[in-house]
Amino acid sequence: MQVTRPEGHPGTLYIVATPIGNLEDLSLRAGKVLERVAVIAAEDTRHSGRLLQHLGISKPLIALHDHNERDKARGVLERLLDGADVALVSDAGTPLISDPGYVLVREARAAGIRVSPIPGPCALVAGLSAAGLPTDRFLFAGFLPAKRAGRQAVLDELRKEVATLVFYESPHRIMNTVADIMDVMGPQRDIVLGRELTKTFETFYSGPAADVHAALHEDTHGSRGEFVVMVRGAEKAEAGLMAGALDVDRLLTLLMPELPLKKVARLASELSGLSKNELYQRALELRNSEG
Template structure:
């Protein structure tokens, strides 16, 4: 490694055989490994005979540790960043460190590898061309339900992480916010011995999970099907007459806004119709 850099290294989310050859080489070659939990990472490093010194970097000390790592880079020493599992920064610490290193003018080199939400999406059978990764939902029921309700009309597949002691309550809140017939996929313990990927409606999966306590254990990725598309509102003769009269006296935007108040039709629909009327 001729130039000092921060290497962001993805590690396995369960199965150690998912470690890449490049990741092993980099972790053996750098001067320091910044790890979320050095005790947790010790097993991984020992398995691959990696003896590089570790430094703990977690959410409570990240800014302070970032300054130490920049000092290492300034001295010409490369550093690797790893999390407990998967790709660093994905619902894990690291973005503060990466930002500080980049601002200091040093290279940040990503090493691709495992990410639990991508792994789950690839096998869930839900639309994968457009999706929104939401990370962990709020721990408290009220805030969690509010977030789900705000996403009820989302046109992309939604992806969440969830913990074992909240997963059942989380699915119940989803059923309340999205409707029990919304299709979901539950991915549990990915790449591990008890890996489970099951899909169905929220109502169906709640019955399944409530009946089998073992399915409530482990690390979860929850994927929710995009909301069904709503039919566009159409304008009747009376709505068009009102809109036409208003566009004779007002700018298009104001006419659409006033027509929306009078008719109850969405302003966006009326605005487009007003533009067509003006063209005519």
């Protein structure tokens, strides 16, 4: 049943989460909303059309994606202001989470239109729930830059972040991304990769970055499917190893070949004001990672 409100009463914009793989993950409420709205704004109308066909739902579809959202948002808002309910869906998962919809939601709220989330599948949450990494604090950074220099620059900015880091990655870049994590954060940094979540060939790879990189290389399916990349945050001691503009890791690396570790830690402590014991442990970690 389609609902259109009386004149002067705007409709509701529903943000509907759809399956990331397994179609049975669509919630009962999401299915009812898709059946009830007047129109569905979809990232890819062909993809969403197949989902609607599976559900036995026939609705008008509007393409709303990264390249046309600013132009299409006005037309969707007009329908909402005329009293029609609209559902926003992406190709998979929750809209706006590395998917289109920000412009539409922002303008709908500015126009006084009710925006209602219909929660459901989300790849980053699904991955975190099964990763075995700390989830009391996490930082989602979407997709890393496609080029190595940009990717390493972002990883370097996040190297001392204590929260668990979460990224999305495509199959043709996953090997290079894990290699960059090894280079920037160290080969012993724990990571977990979730591949093809909720699908038939769902796979998790976990362990030190170097081991995960080797496992991907050995797996003939290791570069297939979509990935959620999760990286354990830095230890608090490691995160504190930055005093102003002084990069303590670099200081320790320069001093270690010249002095015993205890003297390295004492000198670095005097220069940085950080704990000598903390610096000694970090120097040990750096030396072991080189070996």
